[in-house]
Amino acid sequence: MSAVQRVVMVVAIAVAAVLVIAAIAPTLLWPLDPLATDPGGAFAPPSAAHPFGTDQSGRDVLARVLAGTRLSLGVGLAATTAALVVGLAIGTASGFAGRGVDSVLTRAIEVITAFPEFLLALVIVAIIGPGPIGVAVAISIAAVPAYARVARAGTLSARRAGHVTAARVLGVGAVRTAWRHVVPAVMGPLLAMATIGVGMAIVTAAGLAFLGLGAQPPTPEWGLILDDGRNHLGRAWWIALFPGIAITVTVLATSVIGRAVRRRVEAA
């Protein structure tokens, strides 16, 4: 790792740490209440009292952005974990089962991948209903095919490895072989994908909330704060600026960490 890469990595980990603190205890970082309104102090530009300014109801934007971390991070992590587990199960089953099952699953994955991921999530939210849980489920379903595809490819190559054949010859069952010998081999690339996937899921979740399909006002949520900002763009640029920076920095941090995980996995 070069010196620059090392510095970037340290910054990314620091960002991740701040995000975790903000998600668990936002008031540790900034004491104001994200829901407290102050009609007299609406649209105040950034200042020492309100570093990110205030919104149309006089609420502190910094407190809202920090409080929004919990929902964004929660939805991102939950959706990605679910997609990883389901994708791993489908992919390994597909790679391990006979030709018939494999070709049906591969075809199904192909059909689902023909939909743009964001549109797919949008339509699934329409079916299961708006709200943070609907958003998390929709994002995870939309992401499953990508994980399943990588898990299947990994399974196919792991199957040919000597120790896997040896286990089968010794009479170890298919499920046990898959769990003990194939899953660990497939897990590395999947984890690298998932780290970057958390960032992508956070963007999608914010996009759906921005469109009015996620959390509802007055919940502090990054996409919702951006939507507030959109309605007052000519008057108060800061409402839209800061939640967007929060999203971008989060995604950058997950990309940097994810790439490092991938380098580790490829080197191993």
Place this chain on the structure above:
Amino acid sequence: MRRLPGWAAELLRGLGGLLVVVWGAATLGFLAVRLVPGDPVDTMLGIHAQVGEHIKEQIRIDLGLDRSPLEQYLAYLGRLLTGDLGRSYQLNTTVVEVIGQQLPSTLQLTAAAMVLAIALALASVLLARGRVGAAVASTLELVAVSAPTFWTGLLLLTVFGFGLGWFPVLSSSSPAALVLPALTLALPIGAILAQVLREGVTGALDQPFAQTARARGVGAARMLGRHGLRHGAVSAVAIGGYLVGSLLGGAVLVETVFARPGLGRVALRAILDRDMPVVLGLVILSALVVATVNLLVDLVLRRLDPRIRLGAAR
């Protein structure tokens, strides 16, 4: 039987795959719509309608909702074959008409964004040479990929619309009103394209054939243009389907940010209103578009990269 030439066999196989994808999308969509809670007739009439039960029953019969699911499915596939996507619950017109009205606006936006994205990617790869240049360009690309489209749109609007007043803030049909939405949509896609293109170009110039060409006395500029870009183009074209899909998904957000009419707005409205025939029509349309692009990508790759063609012939 005479064997078909390679490209024709490829085309036939591709068209078969395309049919499977569209049929799959239509079937999944049909199943999904049946899972939506609530009575479609109530959705259609709205919550305030004062309509008797016998009129609702009549509407159900008109829509074929009284028949068995299998009958409904077959009738639906039959109509689909004739290009009939049904009627909107809300808009009192056919789905085909709704799509036809809004398609030009979205087509204009996505086509402009695609051209802009390709131009940005080429500029980034060709102008940012050397170690430092490439590092700076890669960093900018990473930021452009990471920033959410709806946010970059709002930023561009704040700076160039409200701040500098170079472009109109409200949607209009003037060409100037297309610039900011197209740029918003083009930035992340151009960045992905640039990343793939740069990787392809650098990879190509490290290969043995590049060494041979250099030894033959081919100059740096010609190496880049003739060999590097051609190789980069192979990997860039390969993700064509993904890029077009991102354009369609991004259009929903960009059209909302800039209050532009188009298919994305229609999709959002239909989803909020639970206007399922419109949602289903748009799902099938987007699957058809992405699958068609993927088919074209396969055919173009055969022309661009002789190794694929010859590998298939063996």
